Amino acid sequence: MTCRWNLLMLALCLSVIAVLSKQSCPNGFNQLPQGCIDIDECAVDEDYPEDIGPCGEDADCINTNGTFYCVCKDGFRSSSLTVNFSAASSATCRDINECLEIQDVCGSNANCFNTSPYYSCICSDGFISTNGLEKFRHGDDVMCIDIDECQEDEVCGQYATCINAPGSHHCVCNPGFGLKSGESNFSGTQEQCEDICMLDKTVCGNGTCHRGASGHYCACHTGFTNYGNSSFRCTALNCDDFKDLNILTEKFHAANDVVVLLNKSCVEMTESENPTVPHKEDLLGRLLSMIDQLLSSGALNDNRKVSIFLNLVENALRLIGPFMESPGENMSSSHTELEVLVHKGADLPRGAVTVSSKQAQLDMLLETAAGDRSYYPGFTTLSLLSYANLEDSADGFFGKMKPPEKQKFKINSKVVTVTVSNSNTSHLKEPIKLTFYHMTQTNKTSHCVFWDSSEDGGAWSARGCTVVKTNPEYTVCSCTHMSSFAVLMALYEIENKFELQLITWVGLSLSLICLFFCILTFSLIRAIQSPRTTIHLHLCISLFAAGLIFLAGIARTENQVCCAVVAGLLHFFYLAAFCWMCLEGIQLFRMVVLVFNANVKTLYMMVGGYGVPAVIVTISAIINAKGYGTERYCWLNLEFIWSFFGPVSFIIIVNVFFFLITVWKLAQKFSSLNPDMDSLQKIKTFTVTAVAQLCLLGTMWIFGCFQFDEGTVAMSYLFTFFGSLQGVMLFVMHCLFSKQVRGEYGNILSRLCVPQKKSYSDFGYSNTKKANPSKSTQDTGDSHI
Known part of the structure; x- marks a missing residue:
């Protein structure tokens, strides 16, 4: 009896346990007759908007056994910067800006435009895709190639040549033709090339304009020259500057020969339609040799001779400069140091330029050296000439300059001559800057001066020149005209000098x-x-x-x-x-x-x-x-x-x-x-x-x-x-x-x-x-x- 009762109680307990076990399943599972079955949380449900699901917009839901996780769609990234995230987190999917994050994603000659999702590549203006489609993406094996606009008929007009460039083109007038605007090239149909001789009546200056197969050329009138280059504007050349120089050349045959050669070259250029171009290196060398002879001989023993000498040098450099080749030349001799800068071309040169020697440095604008566009001859020359000992001959001639009481003036730099091709240099719009290195380092007062040939036969003058900066080693001068320059210093005079020497x-x-x-x-x-x-x-x-x-x-x-x-x-x-x-x-x-x-x-x-x-x-x-x-x-x-x-x-x-x-x-x-x-x-x-x-x-x-x-x-x-x-x-x-x-x-x-x-x-x-x-x-x- 007892044994049966025990068996009955055991059966009852097992039945209770079985019933209890059938009533409980883990989270993420449903209780079904066949057992616990996984719940698919990613299935579309009326609790979520259509096509969005539990992960939200721009994300895919991935179901797993008993749970699920979220993954951003292609072209998006989670705000938590993780690949997977749960719906319970605050993470969202954001669009990836490939145009910013992927360097050169579209390749050369193309522009990137971001979209949501992905991005689009569109060829720049003047380029076309190799597959002919407007938009493409990296990996499509598409490139942007240049469109040759010059293949189109009459794109530049009758008297111009089309020049293709990557992504664009421009038109250049044929020789003998130009634009009213004065520009060197154009694009489109806003301007057309016209005959230069008809377009600009002053293109040859004091000469007659003709158009030939290679372009226009100028036939200069008597007394004017274009220095042997028919495309240059005809400018005046005063050959009288090389005539009355007996005061310098009567004792020096070498100097006389140079002056005669300069005068001959000048006259030939103003009277001949096709003048013979002198050998510039020989002419420059002989000019510097003449300067050496005059400076070493002591011939410049008064201010009138100094004036004639400086005028001769300036005119000679203006005469020789146009025959030199770009970018110029450096020459020196025992008493001189010369640097010449040359620019040639129809375009007016622009920008700052520096010319220097051991004794001085010149800073100026090329526009100042070239002059006004309406008188631009087609070339620009700029020269800086330093003299070794001219200060000995030019010292003491101070004209109307009066030193302070008990002081005297003394030249404290080498004398330099500045010349440019611009004929109008009496009053410059932009002043030039000259840096002079002192011969004697001193803290005395410095004065910037130029040689004025019109003042009492020649004297130093401070008119138009000011001191920008000075220290014991150098002085920077600003001047509004061209000439020959130097720096004076004011020295204290010791009176009764003879008595002190005697003692x-x-x-x-x-x-x-x-x-x-x-x-x-x-x-x-x-x-x-x-x-x-x-x-x-x-x-x-x-x-x-x-x-x-x-x-x-x-x-x-x-x-x-x-x-x-x-x-x-x-x-x-x-x-x-x-x-x-x-x-x-x-x-x-x-x-x-x-x-x-x-x-x-x-x-x-x-x-x-x-x-x-x-x-x-x-x-x-x-x-x-x-x-x-x-x-x-x-x-x-x-x-x-x-x-x-x-x-x-x-x-x-x-x-x-x-x-x-x-x-x-x-x-x-x-x-x-x-x-x-x-x-x-x-x-x-x-x-x-x-x-x-x-x-x-x-x-x-x-x-x-x-x-x-x-x-x-x-x-x-x-x-x-x-x-x-x-x-x-x-x-x-x-x-x-x-x-x-x-x-x-x-x-x-x-x-x-x-x-x-x-x-x-x-x-x-x-x-x-x-x-x-x-x-x-x-x-x-x-x-x-």
Whole structure:
């Protein structure tokens, strides 16, 4: 019984379990008699709009077992940037802009137009697709090819030629024909080519127009020329410019031959319908040779000759320029540097152009060089000619230009001549710019000038020229006309120049004599030799060498290399002199203040006295070799002068300090050693000592630091006086005022006048035994003042 009951309960449980299991299926499945069946969520349902489905617009629904996912249609991309997404997400499908995302998707000569979905390619204007269809896409194996419009009949008219181009075409008039608009080509039927001779009555200028098989040509009237090119406009050519030049050519046959050749070429071009074109290279070469001869001979010795010369050069360049080939030519000679720019063609040239030489640079517009279109001769020439030494002949002629008070004008650049083919250059619409490189680097005021031949036979004038920019190295000028140009600088004049030169030459001559006796004294008299007299000796040697080189070579500017060597030697010896002055100040400080009589090794003094100047001069020469030698003197350039005055100023400051300390100490010693000496005697002795130290330490040279501006005439005299007479002062203070040296001089004179039995070898010691100076005096060589 119990067993049956258990079986019954087991059957009942299994039945309940079976019933419960049949009532539950997973999400995405339906319960059917045969079991759980997958639900197709992608099937069209009344819950969604037609053809949209659960994934929304522009997306495809993909059913899977128990679920589904969405995929954007071709040409679209999901906003989540994933390939698949669920309907429950916020992702949507957006159109892909292939025109932006795929580079060159349509290929060349085609335009891309985006559509939704996909895109379309359409050939550009002037092109057609190879399959003849208007629209295509990448991958259709279609290209856009050019349409040859010139195959159409009479596309350009009767007197024009069609020229096909990728995607377009244009028409060019046949030779002898042109357009009313003046343009070189046209397209369409808005314009037609007409006979040039009928279209433009002035096409030949002062000549008769004819039309031939190769185009129109011009027959020039007498007195006019088209330079042998029949298509050029006939322009006036004044041959009188090459006639009356006897003032320049009477002594120079080569110059006369060039002028005759220029005049002959000019006359032939104005009188012959088919003139012989001269050999331009030969003519230019002979012109530059003539310029060299005139500049090297000094023939341009007054302003009238300079005016004739410059006019001749300008006219010659205008005559020769049209015969040269594009783009031009560069030539140079010993006294000139020439650059010529040439443009030929019916079209008026446009744009900025730069022509340069070592001395200057020209910036201007080609339209300015060519001139007005109505007078354009068919060519444009522009030349820049630099002269090596014309500034020497043209300097000093300043006409109505007046420098500021106590100043004078000086040419500070090379003279250049600018010529163009444009005959109307008296007032330019667009000014030209000229950059001049200074011959002397200076911060003085610069003035831009041109040579005005009409002013008193010829003079520099600033009319029409202004300074755009200036610095020590160059000046930029703006001028509204063409001519020959240069840059003037305003210099401060030092009055009474002759007096200063006289003081310099007399003072230096006396100093050289005195320094020579000082050198003999300090080197030959053994009794006074000491570390301090060694410093005296080399100071005198340095000053003697500097003074001798100054007198012999300061004005020898003929040879630039030799002048630079002279400047370098002066730089070295004057610096050496100041270094020995500094050593003197140090030695004096040790003696008087520190009371330290230990001798300094001669080698150390040599390194300080000659080694330091040698290093300074070597570095200066490496940094700026051109700083040695100026236009007038063989000395340092003004902008480079601080390589001398820098060390000198430092030494002067140090020595002034030593001077003040030693004078203070000496004043105390005078009072302690001579308490009974009256005040006048103390003042006298103290003054003589102070002047001696001022002379020896070189502090009088401080007046030279005030020579860079106007109104310093007093400083100029003080500097010249003390600087040139320093050798005399050294001899007086350290030889004549020294009791010991005077005693040695007396011994020498007595031996010369009264012969002694002692041998010459005893000379250096006899006086020592007699005088028996103190040990401190022997060690220091101090003067007994």
